[in-house]
Amino acid sequence: MAMPLVLRSVKEMRAYSRSAKQSGSRIGFVPTMGALHRGHLSLVEAAMKECETVVVSIYVNPTQFGRGEDFDRYPRNLEGDLNLLADYRVGAVFAPLDSEMYPEGFDTWVQVGRIAQPWEGTCRPGHFRGVATVVLKLFAIVEPDLAYFGEKDYQQLLVVRQMVRDLNLPVEIRACPTVREPDGLAMSSRNQYLSPDERRDALVLFQSQQLAQELVDRGEVDAAKITQAMREHILRVPYAKIDYVALVEPETLQEVTTVTRPVRAILAVRLGGTRLIDNMEIKPKTS
Numbered sequence: 001m002a003m004p005l006v007l008r009s010v011k012e013m014r015a016y017s018r019s020a021k022q023s024g025s026r027i028g029f030v031p032t033m034g035a036l037h038r039g040h041l042s043l044v045e046a047a048m049k050e051c052e053t054v055v056v057s058i059y060v061n062p063t064q065f066g067r068g069e070d071f072d073r074y075p076r077n078l079e080g081d082l083n084l085l086a087d088y089r090v091g092a093v094f095a096p097l098d099s100e101m102y103p104e105g106f107d108t109w110v111q112v113g114r115i116a117q118p119w120e121g122t123c124r125p126g127h128f129r130g131v132a133t134v135v136l137k138l139f140a141i142v143e144p145d146l147a148y149f150g151e152k153d154y155q156q157l158l159v160v161r162q163m164v165r166d167l168n169l170p171v172e173i174r175a176c177p178t179v180r181e182p183d184g185l186a187m188s189s190r191n192q193y194l195s196p197d198e199r200r201d202a203l204v205l206f207q208s209q210q211l212a213q214e215l216v217d218r219g220e221v222d223a224a225k226i227t228q229a230m231r232e233h234i235l236r237v238p239y240a241k242i243d244y245v246a247l248v249e250p251e252t253l254q255e256v257t258t259v260t261r262p263v264r265a266i267l268a269v270r271l272g273g274t275r276l277i278d279n280m281e282i283k284p285k286t287s
């Protein structure tokens with residue numbers, strides 16, 4: 001297929017969307033920060049199934065990175081991303097400059113609420129304020145009918161859903177399952193940072209979640225015991241640093257004490273200079 005059209009300005013993007021809508025297309029939107037992998041491409045595929053026009057944004061949003069985080073070294077490869085997207089039915093790629101998204105004098109922010117406070121919100125203060133603000137701006141510019149987010153960033157998905165509900169945004173949010181490498185590592189642009197040893201050791205994230213499910217399958221319901229086993233498994237990698245490991249209620253992200261309903265295992269672990277997150281549904285025995 002052909003290389004997608006690249007739009008750099010808000011004006012061009014809006015004109016494109018409006019003309020697509022006028023010709024009766026539904027717009028499916030996949031917001032990304034580039035460094036595209038199969039996880040992103042699965043979102044594009046989901047959008048292609050439901051929408052006549054698919055728009056992908058590629059923008060490394062500075063306001064969602066804290067001081068000392070990886071904004072400067074975040075992988076950027078627009079050319080490579082466009083080549084990958086050429087195999088898909090993508091109408092346009094919105095790749096704005098910072099000056100388009102945050103012009104001189106920019107001073108309005110989305111104030112995120114309770115769902116953004118624990119876990120990633122505590123470890124990365126200001127992160128979800130930056131995410132919610134840029135996503136709201138992208139929705140206002142692209143005017144999508146549907147927008148596609150990966151479950152890999154589970155708390156982000158809940159923050160965006162809450163914002164869409166609270167602010168009556170005319171867009172439907174679709175959640176798509178995490179895509180994993182054949183050995184189970186969740187796909188992430190940050191996996192590129194891992195050294196070969198760290199890449200091997202990164203498997204403890206997936207394995208610890210599988211362990212949680214195995215313990216539950218064997219009849220364990222005590223969340224503290226399960227998370228302790230998960231921590232011990234992760235810390236078999238001596239240099240791993242755990243930011244959090246928890247079993248939470250899937251809608252509120254509040255920690256559970258027992259696993260008697262489906263819960264979400266969520267975790268953030270640092271391996272050397274790379275911080276990885278993952279999550280998985282853990283289901284109690286049905287019988």
Ligand code: PAF
Pocket residue numbers: 031032033059061064131134135153156
């Ligand atoms: O998930 C991401 O890649 C980013 O947080 C998003 C949603 C594109 C906002 O910058």
